[in-house]
Amino acid sequence: MYYGLWTKFTTQADEGERLIELLLEAAASLEYVTDCLQYTVSTTGESDTVMVREIWTDQAAHAASLQLPATRQLIEQARPILLQVERxxxxxxxxGKGLV
Structure with missing residues (x-):
């Protein structure tokens, strides 16, 4: 069974696009991380809100990804523009489709 996660990010005013850029960089950095099966960045009708859908082989793989140098760097870049991160x-x- 897989481990899935939905996270809602709320940014400071007018920082949504910057966060999208950073999260898409995060997605790209996971391209060769075989334990990451999905990392999708999307927006809603709420201004300055970005959603991320992740699917991993297991919870430990997700936890390990948070220690990757690229991930840690992107988290540090995002911190100043974030108001809230809500799991x-x-x-x-x-x-299902997209998951083997």
Whole structure:
């Protein structure tokens, strides 16, 4: 079974686009991390709100990814523009299109 995570990021005013750029860099940095099955960045109708959907092989793989140098660097770049990071929920994806 996989480990899934939905996270909501709220930025300071007019910083949403910058956060999107940073999160897409994070996604690109995970390209060869085989334990990361999905890292999707999206927006909602709420201004300055960005959502990230992650699916990992397991929770330990996700935790390990937070220690990667590229991830740590991007977190430090994002901190000054963030107002709130809210883990909406964790789930256990069972499969479907895009998951083997």
């Amino acid at each position: 909406m929920f964790e789930d256990q994806p069972h499969g």
